[in-house]
Amino acid sequence: MFAFTHKQADASLCRYAARFSAFGRSSGKTLAGSDSVRRIALRSVCIGSQDPTHDHGFSERPGRQSDRQTDGMASIADFYAGKNVLITGATGFMGKVLVEKLLRSCPGVNTLYILVRPKAGQSMQERVKDMMKCKLFDRVREDDPDFHRKIVPISSELMQPGLAISPEDVERLTACINVVFHCAATIRFDEPLKHALQLNVIATQQLLSLAQRMEKLEAFIHVSTAYANCNRRHIDEVIYPPPVEPKKLIDSLEWMDDSIVRDITPRLIGDRPNTYTYTKALAEFVVQQESSKLNIGIIRPSIVGASWQEPFPGWIDNFNGPSGVFIAAGKGILRTMRANNDAVADLIPVDVVINLTLAVGWYTAVHRPKSALVYNCTTGGINPFHWGEIEHHVMSTFKRNPLEQAFRRPNANITSNYLINQYWILVSHKFPALIYDLFLRLSGQKPQMMRIFNRLHKAIGLLEYFSSQDWEWNSENMNMLMGQLSPEDRKTFNFDVRQLNWPEYIENYCIGTKKYVLNEDMSDIPAARQHLKKLRNIRYTFNTVLLVFIWRVFIARSQMARNIWYFVVSLCFKFLSYFRASSTLTA
Ligand SMILES: CCCCCCCCCCCCCCCCCC(=O)SCCNC(=O)CCNC(=O)[C@H](O)C(C)(C)COP(=O)(O)OP(=O)(O)OC[C@H]1O[C@@H](n2cnc3c(N)ncnc32)[C@H](O)[C@@H]1OP(=O)(O)O
Numbered sequence: 001m002f003a004f005t006h007k008q009a010d011a012s013l014c015r016y017a018a019r020f021s022a023f024g025r026s027s028g029k030t031l032a033g034s035d036s037v038r039r040i041a042l043r044s045v046c047i048g049s050q051d052p053t054h055d056h057g058f059s060e061r062p063g064r065q066s067d068r069q070t071d072g073m074a075s076i077a078d079f080y081a082g083k084n085v086l087i088t089g090a091t092g093f094m095g096k097v098l099v100e101k102l103l104r105s106c107p108g109v110n111t112l113y114i115l116v117r118p119k120a121g122q123s124m125q126e127r128v129k130d131m132m133k134c135k136l137f138d139r140v141r142e143d144d145p146d147f148h149r150k151i152v153p154i155s156s157e158l159m160q161p162g163l164a165i166s167p168e169d170v171e172r173l174t175a176c177i178n179v180v181f182h183c184a185a186t187i188r189f190d191e192p193l194k195h196a197l198q199l200n201v202i203a204t205q206q207l208l209s210l211a212q213r214m215e216k217l218e219a220f221i222h223v224s225t226a227y228a229n230c231n232r233r234h235i236d237e238v239i240y241p242p243p244v245e246p247k248k249l250i251d252s253l254e255w256m257d258d259s260i261v262r263d264i265t266p267r268l269i270g271d272r273p274n275t276y277t278y279t280k281a282l283a284e285f286v287v288q289q290e291s292s293k294l295n296i297g298i299i300r301p302s303i304v305g306a307s308w309q310e311p312f313p314g315w316i317d318n319f320n321g322p323s324g325v326f327i328a329a330g331k332g333i334l335r336t337m338r339a340n341n342d343a344v345a346d347l348i349p350v351d352v353v354i355n356l357t358l359a360v361g362w363y364t365a366v367h368r369p370k371s372a373l374v375y376n377c378t379t380g381g382i383n384p385f386h387w388g389e390i391e392h393h394v395m396s397t398f399k400r401n402p403l404e405q406a407f408r409r410p411n412a413n414i415t416s417n418y419l420i421n422q423y424w425i426l427v428s429h430k431f432p433a434l435i436y437d438l439f440l441r442l443s444g445q446k447p448q449m450m451r452i453f454n455r456l457h458k459a460i461g462l463l464e465y466f467s468s469q470d471w472e473w474n475s476e477n478m479n480m481l482m483g484q485l486s487p488e489d490r491k492t493f494n495f496d497v498r499q500l501n502w503p504e505y506i507e508n509y510c511i512g513t514k515k516y517v518l519n520e521d522m523s524d525i526p527a528a529r530q531h532l533k534k535l536r537n538i539r540y541t542f543n544t545v546l547l548v549f550i551w552r553v554f555i556a557r558s559q560m561a562r563n564i565w566y567f568v569v570s571l572c573f574k575f576l577s578y579f580r581a582s583s584t585l586t587a
Pocket residue numbers: 187188189190225226227302303304318319320321322323324325326327328329337339387390391394395412414455456458459460462463464466467
């Protein structure tokens with residue numbers, strides 16, 4: 001019934017205990033004897049127990065392949081060999097990294113079916129072709145120039161009934177898929193509730209229905225977010241009761257006019273900051289409801305950032321989350337933002353999330369936990385780094401490796417004080433924008449800076465909730481899983497964030513935004529530095545002119561200012577005469 005023997009269980013427990021005590025040492029925390037250690041140890045024992053009369057939390061589900069005896073011994077790459085994998089959201093940031101890693105580190109994988117929709121005038125095929133040309137796939141291309149053979153796009157629009165998958169494709173998928181990775185979602189913070197509900201909840205429900213019809217399905221992995229329950233300070237690896245029964249909400253929103261939904265949205269989302277976190281929480285509940293019928297794993301990454309190591313450091317392709325903030329700061333546009341210097345910046349590199357996701361796919365299929373296991377994929381509890389430190393390293397990187405055509409010299413500061421932030425917005429954002437727009441107008445161009453600042457303020461306003469406070473996530477399952485991997489798999493699918501060197505990571509992240517988001521050439525850095533020097537000279541000139549102007553105004557209006565001015569000038573004059581006299585004497 002169970003793949004593990006007592007011996008293996010003991011070995012795994014020892015391995016885990018050794019890892020955990022090492023973790024305790026490295027993070028400076030004493031964890032031995034804590035409740036969490038006991039809980040994990042118990043769980044490891046359960047995994048290894050062979051007593052069939054006991055409820056071990058692992059199940060055999062009818063109608064699914066039962067090859068656990070062999071898979072239990074297999075490495076992650078061996079497990080994926082010959083498998084057919086379905087991925088939603090493969091054209092997105094994380095989906096692309098997932099596809100790349102599967103192709104590179106699991107070369108035996110049979111076929112990756114990816115659900116894609118036509119978009120922005122491009123057909124599904126054109127989009128997939130473009131995606132495969134991306135630099136991200138360079139290493140895969142080197143290993144296997146024909147890697148695209150393994151990718152089969154399936155036309156699908158997740159907002160449509162039945163996910164708009166053709167009956168032939170449904171038949172094909174239900175007959176062959178072994179593992180599903182559900183990454184697709186709307187991650188916009190300002191998404192109207194109906195839209196977010198449709199994509200994040202209803203589409204998930206529909207995908208689960210499709211998964212239930214898959215004859216060979218071994219695991220269904222759902223990507224959620226660590227912030228799904230951000231209304232709590234401490235977040236365990238459990239699915240919390242949903243804020244509302246999803247079915248009731250779906251039924252009631254169905255007949256409501258968009259404007260009514262917009263009006264009641266704040267009341268509905270309650271103490272969550274946006275419709276994104278709210279609908280992701282509902283989606284988790286929907287997924288959990290199916291956990292008696294499917295082998296389910298739920299990954300909850302925190303703020304996903306550029307890659308740490310794979311396929312190369314610093315890969316990032318979007319403005320989401322901190323990336324847009326870093327770029328705006330590097331361009332000298334963003335000078336102030338509300339954030340807590342001492343709050344933990346729970347960034348997690350995208351390759352870590354994907355390595356964990358693949359390991360969870362393996363573990364869920366091989367060990368078949370009875371209920372859905374949740375994996376909080378975070379760094380704060382293990383290797384914390386703070387927003388203040390991030391600010392320092394971002395600024396230092398962009399001063400050494402400037403972005404092209406910066407608006408001003410990079411010099412952003414974060415503050416948790418609302419009034420100070422408002423002051424700097426006025427002085428460092430709005431005032432320069434006004435002057436620049438005036439200059440554009442005078443030179444016959446269209447003013448644009450104020451518009452850019454308004455968008456920036458909207459974006460950072462939506463992010464401030466996450467940068468002004470911190471959360472505590474329990475990541476026992478992530479640690480437990482690490483203990484289950486062979487030493488080889490731990491290297492190939494590394495998600496041990498204790499080894500993460502933050503200053504180096506942030507530097508690569510910033511350079512990644514320059515190279516891969518803005519497509520700037522590193523060889524143009526000398527010109528960018530020259531541009532910064534020019535901006536510095538403009539600033540010095542501007543400040544001097546401003547000072548002289550203010551002083552002149554003062555002198556014209558105040559006798560006292562005039563007296564001070566004459567006093568300073570006569571002092572300078574006396575000093576000069578003394579200096580000249582003494583130099584004539586020595587000559
Ligand atoms: C040195 C300082 C150190 C600072 C430290 C502090 C840093 C704090 C960072 C905190 C991050 C916290 C994130 C929390 C994440 C939760 C994790 C998740 O689960 S989920 C993951 C997290 N989810 C998210 O992060 C989603 C957040 N984003 C949104 O909700 C929306 O994009 C929006 C409402 C911000 C703007 O809507 P809208 O006005 O309709 O604009 P569109 O969307 O249509 O984009 C138009 C164009 O602008 C571009 N662009 C976009 N953003 C930025 C930016 N920040 N900037 C610049 N540009 C940006 C965009 O690429 C596009 O370009 P193009 O294609 O036209 O060329």
